[in-house]
Amino acid sequence: MKKIIKLRVNGEDYEILVEPYWTLLKVLRDVLGFTGPKEGCGIGECGACTVYIDDKPVKSCLVLGVEVNGANITTIEGLSQNKKISGIQKAFIDEGAVQCGFCTPGMVMAINALYTNVSDPGEDDIKEALKGHLCRCTGYETIVKAAKRAKEYYKR
Amino acid sequence: MEYKFIGKEFKRVDALSKLTGRARFLADIILPHMYYGIFLRASIAHGEILDIETEDAKNVEGVKAIVLGRDFPHNYGHLIKDRPIFAFDKVRYYGEAIGGVIAKTEEAARVAADKVKVSYKPLPIITHPKESLNNKEVIIREVSPTPDMVYRPVKGTNIFHYDVVKRGDVEKGFEEADIIVESEFNIAPINHVQIEPHGAIALWDEDGSLTVWSSTQAPFTVRYFLSDIFELPLNKVRVIAYYVGGGFGGKSDVGIEPMVALLAKSVPGHPVKVILSREEVFHGSFLRGNFWGRVKTGVKKDGKIVSEKVEFAMGGGGSGEFGGTVVDGAFKSAVGPYEIENVHAVGYGVYTNLPPTGAFRGYGHPETHWMIERQRDIIARKLGIDPVVLRKKNILKPGSINIIGQKIEEHNGNLEKCLDLVVEELDWPNNIGHIDKKNKKAYGKGFALLQKSPVMPTNAASSAILKLNDDGTVNLTVGTQEIGQGIDTALTQIAAEALGISPEKIKLVPYRDTDLYPYEWQTVASRGVWSVGNAIIMAADEVKHKMRKVAKEIFSVDEEDIVVEDGLVFPQGEKEKAITYKDLAIGYTLPEGSGIGGPIVGAGYFIPEGLVYPDPETGQGNSAAEWTFGAQGVEIEVDLITGKVKILKAVTAIDAGTIINPENARGQVVGAMAMALSIAQREAIVISKEGKIRNDSLTDYKISTIRDVPSEYKVFFVETEEETGPFGARSLAEHGMVAMAPALANALYNALGVEFFKLPITFEDIALAIDEKKIV
Amino acid sequence: MLIPFEYIKFDSIKDASVFLKEHGDDAHILAGGTDVIVKIRARKLKPKYLVDIKGIEGLKGIEKDRDKIVIGALTTANEVAKNTHIKEYFPVLKDGAWTLGDYEIRNRATIGGNICNGSPSADTVIPLLVYDAKVIIASDEGERVEALDKFFKGPGKVNLGPGEILKNIILNIPDYPVKGKFFRVSRVEGMDLASLNMAILVANPDSISDRKVRISIGAVAPVPLRVYELEEFLSGKEFTKEIFDKAKEILLNNLNPREGSLRATPYYKKRMAVHYLSWLFEEI
Numbered sequence A: 001m002k003k004i005i006k007l008r009v010n011g012e013d014y015e016i017l018v019e020p021y022w023t024l025l026k027v028l029r030d031v032l033g034f035t036g037p038k039e040g041c042g043i044g045e046c047g048a049c050t051v052y053i054d055d056k057p058v059k060s061c062l063v064l065g066v067e068v069n070g071a072n073i074t075t076i077e078g079l080s081q082n083k084k085i086s087g088i089q090k091a092f093i094d095e096g097a098v099q100c101g102f103c104t105p106g107m108v109m110a111i112n113a114l115y116t117n118v119s120d121p122g123e124d125d126i127k128e129a130l131k132g133h134l135c136r137c138t139g140y141e142t143i144v145k146a147a148k149r150a151k152e153y154y155k156r
Numbered sequence B: 001m002e003y004k005f006i007g008k009e010f011k012r013v014d015a016l017s018k019l020t021g022r023a024r025f026l027a028d029i030i031l032p033h034m035y036y037g038i039f040l041r042a043s044i045a046h047g048e049i050l051d052i053e054t055e056d057a058k059n060v061e062g063v064k065a066i067v068l069g070r071d072f073p074h075n076y077g078h079l080i081k082d083r084p085i086f087a088f089d090k091v092r093y094y095g096e097a098i099g100g101v102i103a104k105t106e107e108a109a110r111v112a113a114d115k116v117k118v119s120y121k122p123l124p125i126i127t128h129p130k131e132s133l134n135n136k137e138v139i140i141r142e143v144s145p146t147p148d149m150v151y152r153p154v155k156g157t158n159i160f161h162y163d164v165v166k167r168g169d170v171e172k173g174f175e176e177a178d179i180i181v182e183s184e185f186n187i188a189p190i191n192h193v194q195i196e197p198h199g200a201i202a203l204w205d206e207d208g209s210l211t212v213w214s215s216t217q218a219p220f221t222v223r224y225f226l227s228d229i230f231e232l233p234l235n236k237v238r239v240i241a242y243y244v245g246g247g248f249g250g251k252s253d254v255g256i257e258p259m260v261a262l263l264a265k266s267v268p269g270h271p272v273k274v275i276l277s278r279e280e281v282f283h284g285s286f287l288r289g290n291f292w293g294r295v296k297t298g299v300k301k302d303g304k305i306v307s308e309k310v311e312f313a314m315g316g317g318g319s320g321e322f323g324g325t326v327v328d329g330a331f332k333s334a335v336g337p338y339e340i341e342n343v344h345a346v347g348y349g350v351y352t353n354l355p356p357t358g359a360f361r362g363y364g365h366p367e368t369h370w371m372i373e374r375q376r377d378i379i380a381r382k383l384g385i386d387p388v389v390l391r392k393k394n395i396l397k398p399g400s401i402n403i404i405g406q407k408i409e410e411h412n413g414n415l416e417k418c419l420d421l422v423v424e425e426l427d428w429p430n431n432i433g434h435i436d437k438k439n440k441k442a443y444g445k446g447f448a449l450l451q452k453s454p455v456m457p458t459n460a461a462s463s464a465i466l467k468l469n470d471d472g473t474v475n476l477t478v479g480t481q482e483i484g485q486g487i488d489t490a491l492t493q494i495a496a497e498a499l500g501i502s503p504e505k506i507k508l509v510p511y512r513d514t515d516l517y518p519y520e521w522q523t524v525a526s527r528g529v530w531s532v533g534n535a536i537i538m539a540a541d542e543v544k545h546k547m548r549k550v551a552k553e554i555f556s557v558d559e560e561d562i563v564v565e566d567g568l569v570f571p572q573g574e575k576e577k578a579i580t581y582k583d584l585a586i587g588y589t590l591p592e593g594s595g596i597g598g599p600i601v602g603a604g605y606f607i608p609e610g611l612v613y614p615d616p617e618t619g620q621g622n623s624a625a626e627w628t629f630g631a632q633g634v635e636i637e638v639d640l641i642t643g644k645v646k647i648l649k650a651v652t653a654i655d656a657g658t659i660i661n662p663e664n665a666r667g668q669v670v671g672a673m674a675m676a677l678s679i680a681q682r683e684a685i686v687i688s689k690e691g692k693i694r695n696d697s698l699t700d701y702k703i704s705t706i707r708d709v710p711s712e713y714k715v716f717f718v719e720t721e722e723e724t725g726p727f728g729a730r731s732l733a734e735h736g737m738v739a740m741a742p743a744l745a746n747a748l749y750n751a752l753g754v755e756f757f758k759l760p761i762t763f764e765d766i767a768l769a770i771d772e773k774k775i776v
Numbered sequence C: 001m002l003i004p005f006e007y008i009k010f011d012s013i014k015d016a017s018v019f020l021k022e023h024g025d026d027a028h029i030l031a032g033g034t035d036v037i038v039k040i041r042a043r044k045l046k047p048k049y050l051v052d053i054k055g056i057e058g059l060k061g062i063e064k065d066r067d068k069i070v071i072g073a074l075t076t077a078n079e080v081a082k083n084t085h086i087k088e089y090f091p092v093l094k095d096g097a098w099t100l101g102d103y104e105i106r107n108r109a110t111i112g113g114n115i116c117n118g119s120p121s122a123d124t125v126i127p128l129l130v131y132d133a134k135v136i137i138a139s140d141e142g143e144r145v146e147a148l149d150k151f152f153k154g155p156g157k158v159n160l161g162p163g164e165i166l167k168n169i170i171l172n173i174p175d176y177p178v179k180g181k182f183f184r185v186s187r188v189e190g191m192d193l194a195s196l197n198m199a200i201l202v203a204n205p206d207s208i209s210d211r212k213v214r215i216s217i218g219a220v221a222p223v224p225l226r227v228y229e230l231e232e233f234l235s236g237k238e239f240t241k242e243i244f245d246k247a248k249e250i251l252l253n254n255l256n257p258r259e260g261s262l263r264a265t266p267y268y269k270k271r272m273a274v275h276y277l278s279w280l281f282e283e284i
């Protein structure tokens, strides 16, 4: 049976009707049009679907829409607001860390979350934060570089 | 040569939209009145379909139609016609699609699909190519050669295609040799694991025209097959593609599009969307098939290779249409980048009870190089000479004749220099390997050489259109796909260089649409920059020519006296009079008010000239358009407790001609190295006795994570300008894959003294070898 | 895509328990969902009702109660790994919890779900076993306490009756010196399930006669394994080469990993278990 849920997504409030078996990822993508988070596996293994629930990063393919009634959700679309992109997004451009771009939203969300927890993450922190994010294109070299480079933008 | 925009830093044109989530991929598309499809998949690996019971499924609420293979019993193909849209007579691999359900929601389709009952008469299965090659009892698919067939199936066997190379006399060569080395090699089947699963949407209009949205690398090839299958004129088939979330060849062959189109045909007016689940990507897309090969080499004491006999078989899966050309690719590199007087190589494509083989980054080359570059080190060891010396004695250089009889020219690139760069970076031959018993570690270095040419039809063509806008900016459309390789960025730079305006002024229109964009064969074979780049240069010439024609009227001089340069147009020697592209873009207004010229559009094309089919008996002939050479190496640390290998350094030196965009080029090479090492160290499709893929998820098919990749990457570009390439560029994107596996295995020998002959070489294999050799 | 089910959320154990009993196999508990959703997606689990227990009071958080630590079943793996009490008194559990999944998985995955999922290699269970954890199981009829080691019945099978919910995990704070370690090997170094995990705890490590050893191993038997025979053998012993050889034999006799695992062969698991055991002999 469909249920009404209230969500705040990237600062906007929504009241929507969802099926109980729709994942948060599906609700965001198919109902609300936030197609930034991607589905690469649907079982928590690839990280492409990462969003924040009340500022905590989670894999939205493993969460039901009905479970997060009343929550505050942030997607990749919410990282760049008022036409300004975040530091980590800038760093990805600087380091050439985007190729096909399918893993990118998840990577960016995970690194951005890392910066909210750890002010000066080292290489190991970065790899720990990204250990459940798969990229088949880059060999991760530029992604690690971008994550380090982001420090310049998050400081101050 | 000095360029303004080629070889200079220029950031990816698609980066921002991919970073903000705005970039569009197939799965993001939702259309009005859309239905969802789910494929019905075989639950056995080989068997005749007896009965399909769909009553219960039809009764599920929301189901609109059920389509079965037997409703449209048709095999398609361009080279052999052995690909059913949906299996209709028998199933040839576990998970083969036998039909599909269309419903209002994907959940309803799924529920209904699970209610379809199929009965089979099971048949014995074969999954290994060597077994299939020798088997005459279990025939997976009967095909007989016909005159119009491009492949060469052998009746009464599972062979659907083969290639032969014959040069000199191998037997005589073996007699002349001082030693003979024979080895046998195997490679497990693997999946591309693009992070974006495959998907397609199809819509039939009431007028019988078909639109397909697809995550394809080859929209025009999809269009061709759809028009062929459904007997539609090409202009009634429209294929639209957005960004592709990783291709690696796995989205270049035509797989799900005809299936989705066939489903949608039963619900005209409604788009039908199918996105494969990750499990289905394993069962229902393409694999790099398993591989078996044998090499026999005759060598002189001084290291000169006099004779080499190579035999290999590639598992093609249940249909060979897209796997046979991989054999065609492999055989041109059957002996690697070496000049050998006497060669006999035979490569077979054989049916197996596995998902069909298709293109995979490297297109047969990683497989043959696995054998050959292992064999070279083994030979050097047997002779007691340095493997660098052995290779240098035999490698292709200007003047050498390669395996297909082509004479290597200076402009083909400098393989020796690549080798030198890699061994220098490895500090070869110092400390090539040792065991540190105290710390329970072993260290080793290894390297290998590579060559590859684009594997493509002799007439694989490209085109490009440049359109000037009123403000002097330019729109560029091409038919090749952005799949992550950075083609949109490189082509923007080429257009900028060719037009003499900054790349910021050029918009390569993202996404592709066969109705609106100019023709492109496929986005494969690393040929995009080379082929489409050439087409863009021609288009730019046409733009300039049109501007000159108008300018000569304006300045009242001869056309030859008009200079078009850096965005300016002026009479020779009178730069102060220059007008800009903007002034000419949509026609020029003379002082008295009348217009001349008109909106300027330039079109260009490219087709590789002079390519021929190889001679069927000897494989000789100019069938490879250009070659890229390179060398790769690794330094490794082996943990003697866990057997795990840490790649301390991965090196590639490659002569890809002029590098258009150094940052993106490096990204391609580094990504390819990482992918190749992931494959070499751990990737294998695990097949059960019943022929089912057991590890059909990312939980159990593991690719390298951020903690598994090399600690350091080194990339060297040797830039010998390619005569046939745009601004001297040639192919690059696959090559970082080609020789990484043998380089790793060669390093493992140097570390542990163990020869590995099969891929992957897992840490369990290594641990077992450590125990067997009692290394700790 | 998930096949349809209904979702219902309760805020008391009593109501949830009654509902669960009423619907038997049709109803399935949902905590963090990181096992449940995966199984539903694979259609290995087809519940009619998913019963969300995240609204129930008293199942969340970690409390110190004199000489005990009480962990609510809904406490996430990240909360366990970051908790100061756990870090201080139960570092092996901290390490186990931190290896589970990745940061994002750990933000959802609960310790109760990890236990109740019944995986033989659950990364919080292996450490909990060497700490002699107890579990409190509740239903509308009341509560019962059970040793965690008695809770596992087979792969994916735990000792929960109809309507029963795991409420808390109880750990006694050791009042003696302990030294312990969590070991784990997996196919990749990034996120991956354990091919083998193992916890070793030594009480009174510096006094040979008072030494007590506890060892648990994952992925070598149908349930997470406590190796009592080996523990008895090692307790009160000096860790010499001869003892190691005998210990190794006992260890191997107790392991029964199944053939055909996609994570590691029996050979490799045994090899690594022996290696981890050698830690006792090298570090204590």
Ligand SMILES: Cc1cc2nc3c(=O)[nH]c(=O)nc-3n(C[C@H](O)[C@H](O)[C@H](O)COP(=O)(O)OP(=O)(O)OC[C@H]3O[C@@H](n4cnc5c(N)ncnc54)[C@H](O)[C@@H]3O)c2cc1C
Residues within 6 Å of the ligand: A043, A044, A045, C028, C029, C030, C031, C032, C033, C034, C035, C036, C037, C038, C053, C073, C074, C077, C099, C100, C101, C102, C105, C108, C109, C110, C111, C112, C113, C114, C115, C116, C117, C119, C121, C122, C123, C124, C160, C164, C165, C166, C167, C191, C192, C193, C194
């Ligand atoms: C990508 C990925 C990686 C993972 N990596 C690891 C890993 O490294 N190590 C590891 O051990 N696990 C791993 N897991 C498995 C899973 O995350 C853990 O087992 C997790 O702790 C389960 O907790 P949950 O809250 O998500 O459980 P759920 O999925 O909600 O529930 C799991 C099971 O327990 C039952 N259940 C839950 N809570 C209770 C309760 N309080 N009372 C009674 N029954 C209950 C449910 O009905 C269900 O059967 C991984 C999972 C994923 C998807």
Ligand code: FES
Residues within 6 Å of the ligand: A038, A039, A040, A041, A042, A043, A044, A045, A046, A047, A048, A049, A050, A059, A060, A061, A062
């Ligand atoms: S789609 Fe959620 S982790 Fe892969």
Ligand code: FES
Residues within 6 Å of the ligand: A097, A098, A099, A100, A101, A102, A103, A104, A134, A135, A136, A137, A138, B195, B245, B246, B484
């Ligand atoms: S950029 Fe393609 S998967 Fe990471």
